[in-house]
Amino acid sequence: MKTNMIKKITAGLAIAMSLVGSVYASEGGVAWDKAPNKITDMAALQNGAKTFSAYCLGCHGAEYMRYNRLEDIGFTLDQIKSEIVNTDAKVGDTMRSVISPKEGKTWFGVAPPDLSVIARSRAGANGSGADYLYTYLRSFYRDPTSPTGYNNSVFLNTGMPNVFWEQQGDHKAVFEEVIVDGNKSHHFKGFEQMTPGSMNPEQFDQMVGDLVNYLQWMGEPVQSQRKTMGIYVLIFLAGFIVVAWRLNKSYWKDIK
Secondary structure, three states, X not given: OOOOHHHHHHHHHHHHHHHOOOOOOOOOOOOOOOOOOOOOOHHHHHHHHHHHHHHOOOOOOEEEEEHHHHHHHOOOHHXXXXXXXXXXXXXXXXXXXXXXXXXXXXXXXXXXXXXXXXXXXXXXXXXXXXXXXXXXXXXXXXOOOOOOOEEEOOOOOXXXXXXXXXXXXXXXXXXXXXXXXXXXXXXXXXXXXXXXXXXXXXXXXHHHHHHHHHHHHHHOOOHHXXXXXXXXXXXXXXXXXXXXXXXXHHHOOOOO
């Protein structure tokens, strides 16, 4: 295990705390931002895979993805070994979490969920699963009443702290009091920067966007090929209809 694995496990544990609970975003809550769609951008997918390895694999697995499948997004086997694999796993193994399901169940009451198809499973009326993840991971703010010290405007009372606080810095949420039908409620207005992070907002959004793109790609690595094949099939069927129509006309022309 590498020297920074403790930090990665901590981040993974934090993510597990969030995902073992409900991850439903209220339909009447904060609107989801549109996630960047870069599932054909090899550089973005590689950056996302590195972030996934550093901050997710501590607790979560991706049992439907093998390390060597990352060759599809431009990694060499040597790069996978040195930049992605953080345990004694082989490149032909599936992406298993550092902790065991038994340990996860002991710590959290339930084993941390597998992330193989997390981006495909979180779609809702507000947008795609990628939109949800992209908005959620960028919507943390300081909350001294929370056990973790953080809350999230998309997933209120989340059990997950901001694992990217070093990159993003700390924010506080700004609420305004509104009265609806005589009842007072607090409406989320926006964020206010408290302390800067190691990245500026554009860099941070790009890092999260790359991670979400990787999660989206991992849910179906052949989706780009599938869409391309679908176009070819439709073109073939359009041409075949003409051929079939002409053949049918020729076959029946002497029959009255």
